[in-house]
Amino acid sequence: MSTPRRGWQRPVFLLITLLISTPLLAEPPRVVTTIPPVHALVAGVTEGVSEPHALIRGGQSPHGYSLAPSDARELNRAAVIFAAGESVEGFLTRTARSLPEDTRLVWMEEIEGMVLLDSREGGGWEPHDHSHNGHGHDDHGHDDHGHDDHGHDDHGHDDHGHDDHGHDDHGHDDHGHDDHGHDDHGHDDHGHAHGGTDGHLWLDPRNAIVLTEHAAAVLAELDPDNADTYRENARRQVERLEALERELHERLAGIRDLPYLVFHDAYQYFERRFGLNAIGSVTIDPERAPGARRINELSQRVEADDVVCVFSEPQFEPRVIRVISEGTNVRIGELDPLGGDLEPGPGAYEQLLRDLAAGLEDCLAA
Numbered sequence: 001m002s003t004p005r006r007g008w009q010r011p012v013f014l015l016i017t018l019l020i021s022t023p024l025l026a027e028p029p030r031v032v033t034t035i036p037p038v039h040a041l042v043a044g045v046t047e048g049v050s051e052p053h054a055l056i057r058g059g060q061s062p063h064g065y066s067l068a069p070s071d072a073r074e075l076n077r078a079a080v081i082f083a084a085g086e087s088v089e090g091f092l093t094r095t096a097r098s099l100p101e102d103t104r105l106v107w108m109e110e111i112e113g114m115v116l117l118d119s120r121e122g123g124g125w126e127p128h129d130h131s132h133n134g135h136g137h138d139d140h141g142h143d144d145h146g147h148d149d150h151g152h153d154d155h156g157h158d159d160h161g162h163d164d165h166g167h168d169d170h171g172h173d174d175h176g177h178d179d180h181g182h183d184d185h186g187h188d189d190h191g192h193a194h195g196g197t198d199g200h201l202w203l204d205p206r207n208a209i210v211l212t213e214h215a216a217a218v219l220a221e222l223d224p225d226n227a228d229t230y231r232e233n234a235r236r237q238v239e240r241l242e243a244l245e246r247e248l249h250e251r252l253a254g255i256r257d258l259p260y261l262v263f264h265d266a267y268q269y270f271e272r273r274f275g276l277n278a279i280g281s282v283t284i285d286p287e288r289a290p291g292a293r294r295i296n297e298l299s300q301r302v303e304a305d306d307v308v309c310v311f312s313e314p315q316f317e318p319r320v321i322r323v324i325s326e327g328t329n330v331r332i333g334e335l336d337p338l339g340g341d342l343e344p345g346p347g348a349y350e351q352l353l354r355d356l357a358a359g360l361e362d363c364l365a366a
Contacts, residue, residue: 029079087199333363
């Protein structure tokens with residue numbers, strides 16, 4: 001009887017040895033984001049590692065958004081959640097209290113180094129002033145205090161990252177979800193009609209840079225195996241955002257003095273960064289249609305201030321815009337502060353700001 005061949009045993013033994021000696025790489029942390037601009041910025045950091053889950057897609061508005069059961073499941077499985085602020089994503093306020101203890105909730109408005117502006121009361125604002133109380137083009141341009149002055153030398157990764165101001169300072173260990181403001185400065189304090197911080201802070205590219213760097217620091221801590229990728233992605237994204245800011249300063253220079261109305265007060269950070277001349281909003285609360293008295297006041301203001309354009313938004317019914325502009329020479333445009341129609345992904349944030357600039361140019365300079 002012939003002896004069985006044993007040639008197969010050596011490669012199998014080598015394979016088993018290789019599997020035992022090779023450490024298994026951990027799964028990347030599950031990342032959840034809220035609105036499309038936040039998703040785009042975080043996706044730029046995680047590119048090549050994972051794809052963040054976006055809660056709000058397409059033309060949905062975060063104002064009045066309700067979580068679906070599938071959203072709640074994603075939130076409970078997340079290692080980290082990135083959101084703009086409670087005035088924008090108020091639907092997260094109550095849910096945050098029931099998240100697992102080790103889930104990190106990162107509000108953009110709480111990251112050190114963010115430029116924060118107070119919400120403007122009412123729907124009418126003072127005429128344009130290039131100084132903008134210290135926030136106009138001359139004060140925030142790259143020539144005067146560019147990238148170094150908004151935190152990258154003085155408040156870089158070490159100063160506003162996780163080491164000094166990250167999870168330990170405002171995370172779950174020290175004062176958990178409740179101390180993120182859910183009891184003391186929730187939706188009522190930050191809402192459109194109640195003052196507080198204007199939550200549309202993503203429309204300042206400087207704030208996008210701060211979020212990019214902070215997200216890289218958070219993810220590098222959670223996922224050391226991919227830390228170098230997060231940091232390199234962040235570095236490249238910051239370079240693109242700096243170039244984008246310079247591009248938009250030049251592009252918008254010719255329309256800075258032209259007065260216009262927006263649908264709701266969502267663009268203050270963009271206006272201040274680039275020195276634009278928005279003089280009011282059609283509605284104070286985007287979830288409530290303006291009444292007859294408000295419409296009459298706006299119609300008078302369109303005439304009195306030589307308003308060039310009134311801008312609607314794709315998330316809301318534009319009928320009131322047509323009523324206000326009827327019988328006048330004012331032009332109607334459209335601006336989208338969320339970029340809901342853009343293809344989700346790392347390039348969507350930059351396209352969002354370019355689309356805003358194009359929408360303003362197309363209407364104001366027509």
